[in-house]
Amino acid sequence: MKKFTASLLWLSILIIPGNSQKLSGLFDQVKSSVVVIHVLSKQNTGTGDPYQQTAVGGLGSGVLVTEDGYVLTAAHVVNDAAEIMVEFIDGQEIPARVERLANQADVALIKLQQAPVNPNVAKIGESDSVKVGDQVFIIGAPMGLSYSLTSGIISARHNMHKMTNSFVEAEFFQTDASINTGNSGGPVFNMQGEVIAIASAILSRSGGFEGIGFAATTEIARTLLVKKQSYWWGFTPVYLNDELAWIFNLPQEAGILVEGVTDKSPAYFAGLKGGYIKLQIGEEEFLAGGDIILAVEDIPVTTEENISKIQEYVMELPAKTRFNVTILRKGRVQNLQWFK
Structure with a gap:
């Protein structure tokens, strides 16, 4: 029994550092493609005066997907934004505007007003090939803590067509990788450093993360934002x-x-x-x-x-x-x- 326990201990010592080193290396490889998105929205105070508004700040994440400045993010991060400022890890700050948006799948494309210097464009993976149990990691700005990394597995795949028999086009991965306020819009990477989903929401009774998070797949983002060019109503x-x-x-x-x-x-x-x-x-x-x-x-x-x-x-x-x-x-x- 002691010999068996000792063998397990040595096995864990051999395996854990390897995974940790791989994740650390992947983080260094892809982190500069991730952006923090600062938004400013104007909202009516709701007191009965149609002209009385207040400015509300917000924070989300995103990922650079083209050299000329297209950023993929979550629709709810930017849908109401009067102003959008995108911040890169090297300190570059560039204004942006919404180009295409699909609320039903919670995905959006925003366009920087100018191309970033020395862009690191993320590789988009094939989300259709992802399997339940695959390891993933998320980079974002939970609670404003920029470039934080969390990891976990794909717990399930949910297709809204099949679940509701509706005309809503949406597909989400369920994951136990931690997602919190500020993570929304952040990229979900596979272990090859490819983006396979965009962090969207959590299911929670407490308001905090409880191990059930959702991320829109890159395939639904590609279908709605690129192939169909979903319209942003505003x-x-x-x-x-x-x-x-x-x-x-x-x-x-x-x-x-x-x-x-x-x-x-x-x-x-x-x-x-x-x-x-x-x-x-x-x-x-x-x-x-x-x-x-x-x-x-x-x-x-x-x-x-x-x-x-x-x-x-x-x-x-x-x-x-x-x-x-x-x-x-x-x-x-x-x-x-x-x-x-």
């Missing part, structure tokens, strides 16, 4: 259906409440109005009083299928094309001309 949506549609007295089965509008976004230039009255219905808390989108062209926003059709329709429109958006504003149905 507002915060709240879907109203069933009882909420009845409470808001909608003239149809469902609609999309505009909770907030991002400065200098397509929604901003179209004249869309956000909410200004803090409201709680059951467990739902949001800003009401803003516009409610009823349809885009002739497609009503009454089902997930129709919302998917709207996304496809807008994505296929040529740049600088105008299209019609039907809204409910202060009880009256109106039309807005939207400029893509």
Whole structure:
């Protein structure tokens, strides 16, 4: 028994340093491709004044994916950002803007206003080949602690099509690698130093990490942001259906409440109005009083299928094309001309 225990001890001594050294080397190899994203959003105070706003700072992570300055991150990090500043490990700070964004999969592409000096572009791996049990590591800025590394395994793969039979396109890895505030948008690397996912969210009862984190796969990011070029609308949506549609007295089965509008976004230039009255219905808390989108062209926003059709329709429109958006504003149905 003692001999067996001693053998296990020697085995652990031989194995652990090797893994540690490999992870350390990989970190040094890829860390300069990782960025910290500082955002500034303007939010209504919710006190009933549509013009009373407050500035709110935020923090996330991302990864450089092209030499000319495209950065892959999480949609919720930048969707509401009036200002975006991207910080590199060598101290470079470069402003950026949102180019493409897919809320349903929580992925976004932002573009730096200028190319970084001496860029280290991350290699994008094939997330389809990743298996449950594979080792991974995440680099990000949890709680503002820039370039922190956590490691773990892929615990599961979740495909929203298969789970819900819905028209939502989303695919996530589940991982036990620690994800906390500030990690969002950070790259999940495999043990070859390739990005296979983007850190998105956690499942928690306490509010802190409890071993269940989620990351959007690079395949869904490639499909939505590169192949389909998902459109960034520039507002915060709240879907109203069933009882909420009845409470808001909608003239149809469902609609999309505009909770907030991002400065200098397509929604901003179209004249869309956000909410200004803090409201709680059951467990739902949001800003009401803003516009409610009823349809885009002739497609009503009454089902997930129709919302998917709207996304496809807008994505296929040529740049600088105008299209019609039907809204409910202060009880009256109106039309807005939207400029893509």
